[in-house]
Amino acid sequence: MPTESELIQRAIAGDAQAFGELYQQHLKQIYRYIFYKVGNAADAEDLTEQTFLKAWEAMRRYREQGVPFAAWLFRLAHNLVIDFHRTRHEAAPLDDLRDAEDGQITPEDLAAVRLDIDTLRQAILQLTPEQQQVVLLRFVQGLNHSEVATIMGKNEGAVRGLQHRALRALHGLLADRIGAL
Numbered sequence: 460m461p462t463e464s465e466l467i468q469r470a471i472a473g474d475a476q477a478f479g480e481l482y483q484q485h486l487k488q489i490y491r492y493i494f495y496k497v498g499n500a501a502d503a504e505d506l507t508e509q510t511f512l513k514a515w516e517a518m519r520r521y522r523e524q525g526v527p528f529a530a531w532l533f534r535l536a537h538n539l540v541i542d543f544h545r546t547r548h549e550a551a552p553l554d555d556l557r558d559a560e561d562g563q564i565t566p567e568d569l570a571a572v573r574l575d576i577d578t579l580r581q582a583i584l585q586l587t588p589e590q591q592q593v594v595l596l597r598f599v600q601g602l603n604h605s606e607v608a609t610i611m612g613k614n615e616g617a618v619r620g621l622q623h624r625a626l627r628a629l630h631g632l633l634a635d636r637i638g639a640l
Contacts, residue, residue, distance in 0.1 A: 470518050482511050488600050489536050495595050496540045510536045530610040582632040590625035
């Protein structure tokens with residue numbers, strides 16, 4: 460199995476199959492990141508595909524500089540999400556209940572989980588953009604401090620401080636919301 464670096468070099472040379480393998484390796488994490496930023500599966504799917512389309516279009520100009528390929532993809536995704544929010548007034552997402560059709564989850568259970576997820580998402584959206592990014596990369600994507608620092612272009616200490624402030628703010632926001640319910 461080729462290494463990521465080998466796949467990158469082949470993709471830079473125009474090998475669509477190599478890029479397809481990179482796509483498969485990074486698709487889930489990029490989608491998850493975007494989904495938590497936009498809160499709507501259809502928009503997240505569109506933005507994820509746009510991220511990889513932009514990556515493919517820019518692949519010949521990509522240079523490995525000691526930064527993980529995923530960091531480059533996260534930057535592309537982050538910029539697309541920013542553009543998405545600038546050009547669109549966000550409406551509340553209306554998800555269908557197709558996951559409840561298997562009978563394992565009742566619509567009431569799904570609604571309760573959705574309320575918790577929406578409460579958390581709304582609280583996260585009240586954080587600063589940098590705090591949102593560190594929370595999503597650390598806790599949704601499961602990246603370590605070093606990886607987050609690379610993606611955000613900061614040192615690890617700055618990321619740790621940012622994470623601490625974000626979690627403290629999030630705790631306050633959630634305490635306020637839970638108290639209001």
